[in-house]
Ligand SMILES: O=P(O)(O)OC[C@H]1O[C@H](OP(=O)(O)OP(=O)(O)O)[C@H](O)[C@@H]1O
């Protein structure tokens with residue numbers, strides 16, 4: 001029986017959400033360069049995959065945060081998955097923008113929330129944790145009580161672990177880089193010629209070029 005981390009990794013590989021471009025590195029939200037990109041947005045296009053992810057989030061949240069009153073999705077990657085989770089839990093939903101809108105209502109948080117409301121934040125992916133923790137800060141500034149964050153995938157970088165520790169935010173993820181790369185190597189998704197590049201990047205991702 002595979003673990004949730006292995007099953008999610010398997011889904012991500014099957015739908016080709018993992019892209020490898022060792023010779024043309026991707027630029028991440030943090031500005032870091034990387035030979036790998038995990039596009040969790042693609043999971044939404046596959047009913048079986050998005051349902052599996054939704055159900056794992058729901059199990060996790062019911063077990064760990066039975067007192068939750070509100071689900072918040074981090075824009076844009078986790079808006080849809082967060083709404084699916086909220087729907088299944090019968091809870092209200094909001095989403096947090098990366099910056100307040102500069103027209104209209106100028107909201108940073110979209111939807112209705114109450115001061116003191118107990119929130120679980122849903123995110124699609126953690127690299128450095130910068131964007132996710134910005135959303136946590138916005139919710140706290142709005143008076144919400146952030147119980148913790150759940151995400152589909154993390155690279156497991158020390159930088160992200162430190163950022164979450166410093167922000168006093170608990171993070172749980174359904175899958176991670178180690179589970180994914182083990183499976184990718186076993187199944188031949190990663191070519192031997194790319195393994196060296198991935199190892200080099202993994203040693204110091206902040207200075208990879
Ligand atoms: O851990 P971090 O270093 O903050 O990086 C991860 C963030 O980057 C991606 O979002 P992106 O900014 O690409 O925007 P999107 O969600 O609108 O696609 C992803 O959805 C995370 O929110």
Ligand SMILES: O=C(O)c1cc(=O)[nH]c(=O)[nH]1
Pocket residue numbers: 027028029030036037038039040125127128
């Ligand atoms: O850090 C990012 O911007 C990032 C990395 C990644 O693998 N996938 C993604 O959607 N964003």
